[in-house]
Amino acid sequence: MEFPQETASAPRPITVKQLVYRLRDVVGIAVGTQWVVGELSNVKYHTSGHIYFTLKEQGAEIFCAFFKNAAARCPLRLQEGMKVHVLGNATVYPDRGQLQLVIKEVRAAGMGDLQARFLELKEKLQREGLFDAERKKAIPAFPRSIGIVTSPTGAVIQDMRHVLERRAPWVKAYLLPVRVQGSGAEREIAAAIRAWSHAPHNGLPPVDVLIVGRGGGSIEDLWNFNEEIVARAIHECTVPVISAVGHDTDFTIADFVADLRAPTPTAAAELATPDGPEWLRKLGRMEQALHASARHSLLHARLKLDVYLRGRLLDADSLLAPYAQRLDGMEESLLASSALRIQQNSLLINQLEHKLQLSHPRHLNRERAQQLSALQSRLLHAATVRMTAFSSSLALLQARLEAHSPEQTLSRGYALVENEERQLIRKTDQVHAGEKLKVRVFNGHFFVTADKHQ
Known part of the structure; x- marks a missing residue:
């Protein structure tokens, strides 16, 4: 950094930091530690435990820093408008060139002017x-x-x-x-x-x-x-x-x-x-209840009329006419009142429904539909694979069964011989001379007579 040449009329300039630190030294020496009375404003409790506030009176104010260690010993809860005595060191905060008090102790001094x-x-x-309370007006619900x-x-x-x-x-x-x-x-x-x-x-x-x-x-x-x-x-x-x-x-x-x-x-x-969305849901439930009540009232009226007519031995047409007319009037009145109620709320419902539909998550429905389609395809493929495996196993079992069946043995030229008691002949000593035997082959059977043993 280059400085202008120093002369008697123009002394050598100093930096901002040098100026601020000189001011801090001057304030510290001239004022030092001092008790000050004033009113609290802009009280801020920092997360670090430090407390920052402004001490003021009419026409003057000074920033104060109450650091954690000193603040922890303070029994007071500092609040806006509180009048206090503070003990602090007057100094200058270099980073902002700001005059401030570093507080060591705070005592209550009574009520502040603004609070009074x-x-x-x-x-x-x-x-x-x-x-x-009786003078307060009610806030309209709608x-x-x-x-x-x-x-x-x-x-x-x-x-x-x-x-x-x-x-x-x-x-x-x-x-x-x-x-x-x-x-x-x-x-x-x-x-x-x-x-x-x-x-x-x-x-x-x-x-x-x-x-x-x-x-x-x-x-x-x-x-x-x-x-x-x-x-x-x-x-x-x-x-x-x-x-x-x-x-x-x-x-x-x-x-x-x-x-x-x-x-x-x-x-x-x-x-x-x-709450518009909540009232939209309430109106929907009220509409359903209104329709259900109308249907119930009409059904009850018709049942009462039917019971009354069945208990009277009078001409059905003469009895039915006035009650039917009254019932029609009740129905028209009920439907008209329900239609009017629904019409009064329809604009509100439509507006709210339109507002909600603008943010309706339709893409979630499409995603669920795609997931469902994929699951259906996987299920169909798994079922097809399983059925194919079952068919292969069934065919293998059928082949094994057919390989061991008597018909297959007979088709290869063998025969089954039974005596008259339907006993299978396995040895020659089971046959007697002149005994009638039944011989069963692949495509049928025939009878023979035993001659002698060999």
Whole structure:
């Protein structure tokens, strides 16, 4: 590295690292170890065991690092808005050139300013009855349209849209964009809530439920939802309001005033809409039950009419006519009501069914069909091989049997001789002179008379 030539008016320049390390030395010597009082913000518990937070007051703040070994000895659970005394070494973090305190000890110092303001407003509104359960409006089970008051940028609105498209694609969602943090953002939020209360007279489309919220952040980031103007706008809103501010552990004044609190904006979208696929299955079961009930009612009515007619000695036509007419009317009324119910739900069913069919795994059916065809071919081939083996074994056994049969022996010129008692003659001493014998050959038999032994 080449440096400009040093002169009296232009001293030799130093590197950034040299500057940062000089600042660290100066801060360490000038400040050293110091007790500091302030309010906690942006508290983050790292997986390594370290704790990072910002210590602040009105108009000033400093980053703090509470490393694992020191943090393990701290009996406090550090939280947003807590007022504390911290003992730390002032230094400069070279990698970012950032002034910070390396904390050695933390002690509770009472309630922070923001937390005090939060509790003061909460008690005030609670005394006025803004949190009372009887004042809260019911969230509709099947909204046709939903209003959303949040920032138009970021992941929150995208996540909510994905949930709405998955659960209830027929529901219309309207966004009224506002700033959700910073000076004056609370006035934008309150104005947007009041605007939905006056819809459609002000040009906005009417909605059945309103979601007001934002993503997570520090207590300062969420503070606009702790302002009284937002709380009163939610309380005066004519549309049911779901508050969805931050994460599950974050609570704001808006959460207490709203008709329903959701732990996250995504959860708010789920609470505001029915589960479309599940309702599709329910409607299918209801339709089947309705048809079964109609058939049962008609059959029961016909049976009652038949029993009544059989017990009366009157003209069948005169008795049947009014009851048949009444039965026809009941049937038409029942079918009309069931058709109307089915027609009312058919559009919803068709829309949901179309949505589900777009992601239906038809390729799995084709794969199963191919597997079934392959298994059938293998089964047929195995059966053919087995039958061929059985046929070969049967033919071999038949050949062996025929080789040992008497008919085969006789066909080679041999004969069987029997006496009159049908005993086979095997020796000459079994035959007596003059005895009549039966000689059996291959193609028949004949009789002979014994002469004498030889």
